[in-house]
Amino acid sequence: MDFPQNMSMEEAFALAEAEARLNAALQESKVRFDKAEMPNRLNEDWRFGRPHVYAREWAARFKDGENCFEYVGFDNSDEHITRLTADDEDLRQTEMLMPTIGSDALLALHLKRFGDGHVLYIEEDTKEPICLGYGTRWAASPSTFIMVAPGVKAEVAITYACLEIGYIFATCNIQVAEGAELKVRVNTWGDGADGRCMLITNIQNMGGKVAHLTEYQGLRWVREETVAEIYAPGSETKLFSANKLGENAVLDQHTKQIHHAGGATSDLLYKNVLDGNATATFAGNIYVAPGAHNTDAYQSNRNLMLSEDATVNSLPGLEILADKVRCSHGSASGPMDEEQLFYLLSRGIPTYEAHQLIADGFLNEAIEKFKG
């Protein structure tokens, strides 16, 4: 280790200590990776995710991708944002402890590269959404941490751009304190070639209101693992997704609404429009812990099929271990409503535009509910 000249003993000591911690953390993530199972088809959480194609290529790119790594980060340099640094031990621990739904091994790979991303400690109401963006043509692994202080209202917009054959593996940790209100809108897009994105999100709601929306467009493959954990009564957690999937697109979404505390609500609405031979998988779980009485938890997955070659796998699940719980889950997939289409056509709107309008309208329900 090279110490800069003129460094005091204390500074040198602190630096050495930081480096030691970093090495220990790297070792820890290596151990975690070695222990974890790479995604495979026998793993229930990866049943429809085509792990043999995607996860392995993915791991390879992130393993030896160091030199080819291209990363562009931009933000609106709001005072709430600081850049993440590799030696932030607390946040590394937070990320290390993130629950995944089948992707522990990939998360461990991500941890090895820990250090790109942003930290948002939001202690005052935001007037405009705080915007963050990440993009790559090869491989990027940004982490975002959002913490909202008690009683504070905030909006955050995150964009992930997978250009050409870019892969993004992103994590997002969200903590909402009592009485806080947060809206997070995640937009992920590709320019159509072969972009792939994986997003692991953990929401911890301590008695606030949080709404989370993801939107995907123009990507080849997307996997999303979203775990919302509800820790306090009075919490409101809303999860939305609105996606347009075209030819060859594969979307693989996994969610958990975990009610640790009673007297809280969670609501999920995931909607997709599928065209061509697109595939969408939704596996959602509502878990109500013993003692989490008076929970309201809902979950709905709706798909509009524009093509007969598109496939939907919808696997909603419930596990309720408390009393006085109101829960519902449902999924529905169907073609475009003939009467709606005829109505638009009868006003002179051409077929293609009519399809687009109806498809956008279908997704709008989730977007409008997110806006509240």
Add this chain to the structure above:
Amino acid sequence: MSLVIKNLHARVKDGAPILNGINLEIPKGEVHAIMGPNGSGKSTLSKVLCGHPDYEVTAGSAEMDGQDLFAMSVDERSRAGLFLAFQYPVEVPGVTNANFMRAALKARLPEGEEVDAVSFYKELRGKMKQLGMDPKFTARAVNEGFSGGEKKRNDILQMMMLNPSYAILDETDSGLDVDALRIVSEGVNAMRAPFRSFLVITHYKRLLDYIRPDVVHVLYQGQIVRTAGFEMVDYIEQHGFDFLKTSEE
């Protein structure tokens, strides 16, 4: 110039025949009314003219100013000047009234041209005011959660914005309150012109008192069985359709 329907036969796809040889000519500038018992085929006729996919034309023809309607797609017929105000206007979730109207108007412009937003909103707001509609309806999804009467007004609004040459109004009066009936009728009357025709389908005299038709047809079992003047409206109002059944025997 007219809408000419000759010997039109149509049935539900792979199902029962509903229209059994309709002959009807509506010259430009005239208002015709169609009356007839429930299930006689009035809505089917209007939907067949617009090209609804549930139905199949098995014989006959329909020409609009010399153009073969049945050779055109649904949207082409509309852009060529045909309009149907539906008996049951459809809800289109998530698509705002404004975006819907703008798409319909854009489809009438040359390729690549955009609707001018300022004049569009001005016109839309003006017509909504004329129909007693709250301006908030521009931002609401098409007909979603609208009351019965609001849906009917919304269809008339679309007609006013699209300026068709041939407008079919299928029971536009049902669901309208007395004030709305007057407002909508005034709107229709204001649009009467030598270059435009109306086909008004209704069960009630009160609408036709406002919109005086030039000719009244009676549709029964998929055929036009009577064509007369306004006196037919009074007759039906008083005696119902029993005369059709007795004349059959």
